[in-house]
Amino acid sequence: MEFSFTEEQKMIRDTAQAFLAEVSSSNAIRSAMDTEQGFDPQIWQRICEEMYWQAIHIPEEYGGMGLGYVDLVVMLEQMGRYLLCSPFFSTVCLASNALIVAGTDEQKQQYLTQICEGSLTATLAYTSKNGQWDATAVQGIVTTQGDDYVLNGTYRYVLDGHTAQLLIVAARSEGSEGEQGISLFAIDANTPGVKRTWLPTMDQTRKQAEIVFDNVRVSSSQLMGEANNAWPQLNKVLQLAAIAIAAEQVGGSQQVLDLTLEYTKERVQFGRPIAGFQAVKHQAADMMLRTEVARSAVYYAACVAEEALSGGLLADELGEAASVAKSYCSEGYFKNAGDALQLHGGVGFTWEYDVHLYFKRAKSSELFLGDAAYHREHVATLLLD
Amino acid sequence: MKLSFSDEDEKFRAEVALWLFENLVGEFEQLKFRGGPGDEHMFPLERKKWEQKLAQGGWTCIGWPKEYGGRGCSIEQQVIFNEEYARAGAPGRVGHIGEGLAGPTLIAFGSEAQKQKYLPGIAAGTALWCQGYSEPGAGSDLANVNTKAHFDEAKGKWIISGQKVWTSLAHESDYIFVIARTNPNSSAHKGLGFFLMKMDQPGIEVRGIRQLTGTSEFNEVFFDQAECDADDIVGQPGEGWAIAMGLLNFERGVSTLGQQMQFQNELNQIIDIAKANGKSQNPTIRQRIADAHIGLKIMRYNSMRMLSDTDDGGLQKEALIYKLFWATWHRDLGELAMDVLGPEAEILESGPYTLTRLQAMYLFVRSDTIYGGTNEIQRNIIAERGLGMPKEPKITA
Ligand SMILES: Cc1cc2nc3c(=O)[nH]c(=O)nc-3n(C[C@H](O)[C@H](O)[C@H](O)COP(=O)(O)OP(=O)(O)OC[C@H]3O[C@@H](n4cnc5c(N)ncnc54)[C@H](O)[C@@H]3O)c2cc1C
Numbered sequence: 160m161e162f163s164f165t166e167e168q169k170m171i172r173d174t175a176q177a178f179l180a181e182v183s184s185s186n187a188i189r190s191a192m193d194t195e196q197g198f199d200p201q202i203w204q205r206i207c208e209e210m211y212w213q214a215i216h217i218p219e220e221y222g223g224m225g226l227g228y229v230d231l232v233v234m235l236e237q238m239g240r241y242l243l244c245s246p247f248f249s250t251v252c253l254a255s256n257a258l259i260v261a262g263t264d265e266q267k268q269q270y271l272t273q274i275c276e277g278s279l280t281a282t283l284a285y286t287s288k289n290g291q292w293d294a295t296a297v298q299g300i301v302t303t304q305g306d307d308y309v310l311n312g313t314y315r316y317v318l319d320g321h322t323a324q325l326l327i328v329a330a331r332s333e334g335s336e337g338e339q340g341i342s343l344f345a346i347d348a349n350t351p352g353v354k355r356t357w358l359p360t361m362d363q364t365r366k367q368a369e370i371v372f373d374n375v376r377v378s379s380s381q382l383m384g385e386a387n388n389a390w391p392q393l394n395k396v397l398q399l400a401a402i403a404i405a406a407e408q409v410g411g412s413q414q415v416l417d418l419t420l421e422y423t424k425e426r427v428q429f430g431r432p433i434a435g436f437q438a439v440k441h442q443a444a445d446m447m448l449r450t451e452v453a454r455s456a457v458y459y460a461a462c463v464a465e466e467a468l469s470g471g472l473l474a475d476e477l478g479e480a481a482s483v484a485k486s487y488c489s490e491g492y493f494k495n496a497g498d499a500l501q502l503h504g505g506v507g508f509t510w511e512y513d514v515h516l517y518f519k520r521a522k523s524s525e526l527f528l529g530d531a532a533y534h535r536e537h538v539a540t541l542l543l544d
Numbered sequence: 545m546k547l548s549f550s551d552e553d554e555k556f557r558a559e560v561a562l563w564l565f566e567n568l569v570g571e572f573e574q575l576k577f578r579g580g581p582g583d584e585h586m587f588p589l590e591r592k593k594w595e596q597k598l599a600q601g602g603w604t605c606i607g608w609p610k611e612y613g614g615r616g617c618s619i620e621q622q623v624i625f626n627e628e629y630a631r632a633g634a635p636g637r638v639g640h641i642g643e644g645l646a647g648p649t650l651i652a653f654g655s656e657a658q659k660q661k662y663l664p665g666i667a668a669g670t671a672l673w674c675q676g677y678s679e680p681g682a683g684s685d686l687a688n689v690n691t692k693a694h695f696d697e698a699k700g701k702w703i704i705s706g707q708k709v710w711t712s713l714a715h716e717s718d719y720i721f722v723i724a725r726t727n728p729n730s731s732a733h734k735g736l737g738f739f740l741m742k743m744d745q746p747g748i749e750v751r752g753i754r755q756l757t758g759t760s761e762f763n764e765v766f767f768d769q770a771e772c773d774a775d776d777i778v779g780q781p782g783e784g785w786a787i788a789m790g791l792l793n794f795e796r797g798v799s800t801l802g803q804q805m806q807f808q809n810e811l812n813q814i815i816d817i818a819k820a821n822g823k824s825q826n827p828t829i830r831q832r833i834a835d836a837h838i839g840l841k842i843m844r845y846n847s848m849r850m851l852s853d854t855d856d857g858g859l860q861k862e863a864l865i866y867k868l869f870w871a872t873w874h875r876d877l878g879e880l881a882m883d884v885l886g887p888e889a890e891i892l893e894s895g896p897y898t899l900t901r902l903q904a905m906y907l908f909v910r911s912d913t914i915y916g917g918t919n920e921i922q923r924n925i926i927a928e929r930g931l932g933m934p935k936e937p938k939i940t941a
Binding site: 161162163164165168229416420423424431432434435437439440441443444445447448451452454455456458459461462472473479482483486487532535536537538539542543544 | 545546547548815818819824825830831833834835837838841842845846848849851852862864865868869920922923924926927928930931932933934936937
């Protein structure tokens, strides 16, 4: 048993940390978040070409680096810590995973290769305005027309949906319910009948869109997985994504703790640094506890994800490990961000200080892919029903 | 990262499980799931015999070096042993203070003569130890010790006078380790000594203290001119604090995974009750049970991380969070147990004050956030040692 990073993983972490500290500075975040696109294409290009991060866990046969989920998580933690504004999460943690889990050989060959080359961004669209994250979220309707399919429906909360070039879309057959009747498609965003609109969000560091499919005709070669039976695959993609976002949440938790320590050691009140007051120390101690505990949950879940992708012994634990990580990390990050804001006093309430960026990101990633209560109910079902 | 155990370790696991299966029978059958915090008063004699049985099988002190009667087991094997021990429902160890605290302290700081004198009894399960740190005036402020020790040249012995309090299992113990002031003019952590003392002697009196559970597992221990042999001080007079602190590091370690199995047994019991009485369909209770399960899972991952990072037995700063996390988790579990039981939680097993296991658990867990460093003290330690925040100001009178 060795539940700690290899030397290589430590190197990945340190490289990511150094690179992101440079390219994802406060100024860089702010200029990216002011745009509708939401990221700086030059930085994205550097990530793809210099760092090759988008290829990290994609199999080598498609031009990827063929590393594991743990290696991906190591980087995501740093991206969360530096609030990287980029289409990384949508392209890699949603779309690439969907292609890996459900894509046909041809789709993998075509799209994963392009993603590795850095010439394609992509995302996953499955949620509707009902605000659910389980199978009932899939409301888009697919009908057949000869050998082709026709898609209709409105999707919301689609990360980078207005800029992604490839859309992985879940839709259900007419009259189907719950986990039945769900199919997945890989669709070029420029297909006629696809209308994409940016949805301005409170957390400006991660962009969302609404996508309307109006009689969009899709060929059978675009079908991923098994028609009408794709929920297990989509579910697996969502579990993998929950672990990925939890990793970002750990990075964010750490960063707000670090910002708070730095601030409280400098800020003097009543003749001493406020870091010396026990009421402050105890909040900081709780922040450290939440961060470390969240980290344990994510690293474990990452190991499970790795085995779930390679068919290892722990594969069956994926759903549980994902829910454990997402529920704990969601609450932990939000509490940490709230405490950070509190301990910064008045300056914490300003637009100028970065704390609010984390506070907002913490809430948006808490809500995305199911909040803590949603994931606890998953666990409760496993235990009690 | 690699989470699985080696084939060799899995073989070891099978060996442990088989031994427990074959030996936790007969007169020991009744000890299953007994003892341990909140139940420490049950079956003391039988559990002492069980310690010796374990020793005969070679299952005491398995992490100690072979030369001292241990088994030289790797951390992985100790983890496995603790897991299997708890899984089998084997009883709470009355020998844990000797095995986990006194022994490792002697191995690290004791003289060769002290090791020869004391370690074999601990390994054989025949010598039980208790911990004499706290005093009426020295709890969280552990260094505020008033118990005095002076060397009587004529007798060639240390003479100890004073009082300890909250001493767990003192009434069952053969030995106590005591921190006492060797320099009467010293204060705080200076001028202390670390003494190994025999309990059964004229100058030591033990009085049980009744706890809120109605039972007594801790005591007051009075020292009135009690004697300690000249060579039973560990280290030099005045060095006691460093040794006492070194010992506290042993408190956190591999036993944590076994403790979690015990927690798992408690949680399983709560889940069974919830399923039986319908509370499992109450949305709030569902959330809390799930939360408890999540916390327990993460506790396991935490300790795996903690143990993996520990090549040299030292603890990384992340490990500082461990006590605060489990103690708070366990306290919450006690409340969950009562809320799942509903009004049935109030009904005692029998009069006048005999608690069920879950009732005893619920009441006892309130001490988890007090002993071994209160939650408040844990937070101070995390902030100061883990985060480098300023130390508490010292008031000098
Ligand atoms: C079940 C049980 C078993 C025990 N077994 C043993 C044993 O075997 N051997 C032994 O030596 N001791 C034992 N103890 C004693 C235990 O270690 C002490 O109770 C503990 O250290 C707390 O000290 P205290 O009780 O004097 O509380 P106090 O130190 O008086 O604390 C009272 C309250 O003040 C808070 N407080 C104190 N100082 C600070 C501070 N600096 N900052 C913030 N808050 C503070 C505490 O957190 C607590 O809430 C046991 C205790 C219990 C409950």
